[in-house]
Each structure stands twice: as structure tokens, then as C-alpha cells.
Amino acid sequence: MSVPVTLTTSPKQKPAADSLGFGKFFTDHMFVLDYSSAKGWHDGRIIPYEPISLDPASKVFHYGQAIFEGLKAYITVDGEALLFRPDRNFARLNHSAERLCIPAIDEQQALEALKQLVEVDRAWIPAEAGTSLYIRPFIIATEADLGVDESTEYKFIIIMSPSGSYYAEGINPVKIMVEKKYVRAVVGGTGEAKTSGNYASSLISSKEAHEQGYSQTLWLDGKENKYVEEVGSMNIFFKINGTVVTPELTGSILPGITRDSMIQVLKHKNIPIEERHIAIDEVIDAHTNGTLEEVFGTGTAAVISPVGRLLWEGEELVINNEEIGDVSQLLYDTLTGIQSGKINDDFNWTIRLT
Template sequence: MTEITIELTDCPKEKPAADELGFGHYFTDHMFIMDYTEGKGWHDPRIVPYQKICLEPSSMVFHYGQTVFEGLKAYRTPDGEIQLFRPDANFRRLNHSNERMVIPPIDEEFALEALKKLVDIDRDWVPDAPGTSLYIRPFIIATEPFLGVHPSKNYLFMIIMSPSGSYYKEGINPVKILVEEKYVRAVVGGTGEAKTGGNYASSLIGQLNAEKEGYAQTLWLDGIEKRYIEEVGSMNIFFKINGTVITPALTGSILPGITRDSMIKLLKSKNIPVEERRITIDEVIEAAENGTLEEVFGTGTAAVISPVGELKYLDKRIVVNDGKIGEVSQMLYDTLTGIQYGKIEDPFGWTVRI
């Protein structure tokens, strides 16, 4: 791979105040971009000022949805340094999505070096207020100008970054989740385990319906029997039942979350029983009715961990742990964010200093 060329902005943006950040509203001064051309491979890597891109209306991403993306964060430590959390896992997963969506693989080591260079250039954009971070979005889109159903011959790989506050307005307080009963998000053999735009587009109707009923997110069931729990729109999901933490197994229709994997490793390190297996909504309801459903929480890069205080399924409304955050949820949140922000030791080797 050739050297990354760098063009710095001559018109830096004004940075928003920490209490105005929200999630995904503001973008840093620079971005990374690289082209793919069939027969030439990935080429012309560059860091340039954040700007609009020019695509033809016939670009294949608009018509056939050939696109993948990732999400990770940079954190400011107490000593003012910047660190990433498991970025190598994100680029491995990006290539897994690439394979499913027939997009040429990227060089993972080169992508990480490009990311580190980009973060270093825009390091002043990493906020230092509690709970804030720099959200990072790598993505690839098909750009060949052609109306025909086949893999594109041209692509753009880009990385943009956004200083962000809490993903949910509720913060670490428990959220309310509506179990989707009509629509499905993915099936085994489909694209559910790839991080591609179409998966999220298909989830929007469920999200909209949940919001209309006053719920923060949708919990999706499997696409065949509509009994087995899969994931929430932006999170993997965990249930603590009678002392054991259970999360749906990765069967091919669930996104293999990096935060999910981190939580499983943390639970095992704390000697808390954890199982990856199929779990039905009926089992969760039964546990709620007999008093063994102790905690429910979602995990994801954006939200980190979101305790669930209420589940609604059909005519059943399940209040979890009196609508309060549970002991295990709090421990996991404190431990993972402590590692991410450099406040406690990282025994797993997950963090990467910039």
C-alpha cells in the first residue's frame, strides 16, 4: 500500500459544547478516503478535510445496497491521552461483512494505521466530559455507475468521526423495549450477521412503531418461528435468569457484537455463569412470572450497556428489577467503561494508545 497523503483543513470548525453533542450530529475536521478499482485494487489512501463526496446517480450503492460499515470509539484518558478500544476486532468484522456483501477485503493492519493517523490529526475533537467519546464510522460503498445486479467494480472506503455524548437520552438509566410481533429483521443465511445498511433499513419500521408506543427500541425475534430472541435494533441482548447470564447464540442472523464479546469475557473473568444459547420469549416471560428474571441489558459500541427496565410483548408488560439497573449490569458498565477510558487496568490487552 502506498503512503497516506495528508491535506489539512485551512478552516477548522468550531467545536460544540459537551452538553450539546448528542449522538452523530457533529463531525470532525478531517476524514480518511481510499478508492478501489477492479484490476488495480485499493489505492490512493488520503486524509482530507471533511467534505461532500461526488457520486453519479447510477452509482450501484443507491440501487442495490452494496455497503458495509463499522462503529468504534476513541476515548480520552485521565492523563489526557487518547486510546481506542479493540479496533482490530472492528476491522476483522468489517472484512467478514465484506465477504458476505461481495466487497473486496481491506488490509486490516493498514486500515488501523490510517485510523490512528486520522484520530491523531483530529485528537482535539476527542471530548473529555464524563460519558463522552469520539465515535468513529468506517464504511465502504459501491460506486460503479451501472444499473445491473452484480458486484460493483469500484468502491470507496471512508472513515468519518463524530464527537458524541450518550447514545440514549436516558443514559445509563433503564430503557423500555418493545418486542416486535409482526416484522422480522433477518433470517439464517441472509445478511443478519453482516453490518450492512439494509439490515438497519429493515429495522426502521419496528423502531418507529416502538417509539409510537413510548419505547426506546425494538427487540427482534427469529424470522421463522417468531419465538427465539435475536437482538435489539442497535444492541445485542442479555438476560440474567436465576444467577446465570444468557445471551442468544450467534446462529448466522445476529450481529457478532464486539461489546457483546467483551461482556462475555468480563463475565467469565468474574466467575459469573454465562451461556450463549437459543432462548425463547416464552422462557423470558416464564422467568419474569416466577421471579427468576433478575436483569436484562443490551450491549453495543454506541450505548456501551443499556439496562432494560421494561419489556412489552403482545399484551404482557414485564417490569425488570423494579425498573432499576441491576448489580451485574452496573458492574459490567463500570468495568468496561473504566477500561475504555483508561481509569482501570486493562488485563485483556484491548486498548490501543494513539
């Protein structure tokens, strides 16, 4: 599939690598695809990055039909561009779309469009260690109608942002607050879909965590307020007495692509890994008896974030002397090595753009 390209006549000044941060700068171009019930998905094009003009009655503003994804492109040491598991992102986008009554996209055509977009803005992929080109595909409902039902019109858009480390702390261990007051999701809800509303409802807890000096919130299940689920932008892992444990996917947890990648790496390295229910009391008990060896989060933006402190009911638990654990370091080195092309991709996860 060849996508029509309109190149910008006013290229932006590219930011310095040490000023990137996360999601602050955007490349020169974007991909746009329209949907109507009469024509289906149509008129895909790559155009200069620009504001979106929407009717004030567009359903996305009123009923929240909005989903998104996050993935990355990297530059290898020999100058090739790599995409990391983009097929899984478009498959998950369609899973979210089904939950929110949004028409599915053609995953292969979306991948081809993404490849072309990355090629057009290839010069925006930063090459410095720890940097990448963050890619944000999203779909919004655009029909101007206040009836409470699914939209008949949508836009699928891909924008890209050269990014540095997600956290100001970098790869250093972060501080996480365990949430007990608010609830993020329940089984049967939208917890396993990557929809904007999930993040909106989590902001109040994140705000309170930040006010107390913590990076993010660790959510418990919405029914019993007992079992660990996930962190705001990450899935969570615990290394207890030599075994890595992560909450199983029950329908209220986002099935992270980085999570899945880490599980496969752990199995490949013959490190014991369990996907199961894990109560916060089990974590506290493991810390008390000295068997809680590591805690880390995984996600596209941060890749891996070791956790150095957990706040639970006013008590702060220090994890591994606030140092990066051996397993956390191994997983980070392995995944970033594959993503940057520095080590062999035994899993066939990367797509090279030549």
C-alpha cells in the same frame, strides 16, 4: 504506512459537551480510500470533511452494497488517546464485505490510517465523563452501472463524531418493545453482516416502537418467531436465577464486539454465562416466577443499556423495579473503566496513541 494529509483551512467550532448527543457533529477531517478492479485499493488520503460526489447510477443507490462499522476513541485522565479493539472492527468489516461481494481491505493498513486520522483530529475527542469520539468506517459501491452484479469500484471512508450518551435516558433503564409482526433476519441472510440494508428494514418497527414510547425493538428469530435474537442496535442479555444468558450466534445475529467483551468480563469475574437459544416464553416465565433479575443490551454506541420494561403482546413487564442491576453496573463500570484508562486493561483490548 504514512497517509498523505491535507489539513482543512476552515476548522469547525467544536460543540459543547452537553450538546453532543449521538452522531450529530463531525470532525474536521476524514479518511478516503478508493478501489477499482484494475488497481485494487489505492490512493488513501486524509482530507477535510466534505460531501461525497457520486454518479446517480452508482450501485450503492440501487443494489445496496454498503457496509459499515462503529468504534470509539477515548481520552484518558492523563491525556492519552485510546482506541478500543479496533482490530476486531476491521476484521468484522471484512466479514461483512465477503457476504456482500465487496473486496477485502488490508486490516493493518486500515488500522494505521485510523490512528493517523485520530491523531489529526485528536482535539475533537471529548474528555467529559460518558463522552467519546465515535468512529464510523464504511464502504460503498460507486460504479455507475445498473447491471445487477457486484460493483467494480468502491470507496472506503472513515468519518468521526464527538458523541455523548446514545440514549437520552443515559445509563437509566430503557423501554424495549418485543417485535412479533416484522422479521429482521434469517439464517443464511445478511443478519450477521453489518450492512445498511439490515437497518433500513428495521426502521418500520423502530418507528412503531417510538410511537408507543419505547426506545427500540427486540427481534425474534425469522423462522419460528419464537427465539430472542437482538435489539436494533444492541445484543441482548438476560440474568435469570443468577445466570446470565445471551442468544448464541447462529448466523442471523450480529457478532457484537461489545457483546464479546462483556462475555469475557463475565467469565473473568466468575459470573455464570450461557450462550444458547432462549425463547421469549422462557423470558416471560422467568418474569412471572420472579427469576428474571436483569435485562440489558450491549453495543458500541451505548456500551450497556439496562432494560427496565419489556412490552410483549400488549403486556408490559417491569424488570428489577426499573433499576440498574448489579451485573449491569459491574459490566458498565468495568468496560468504561478500561476504555477510559481508569482501570487496568487485563485483556489487552486498548491501543494507546502516544
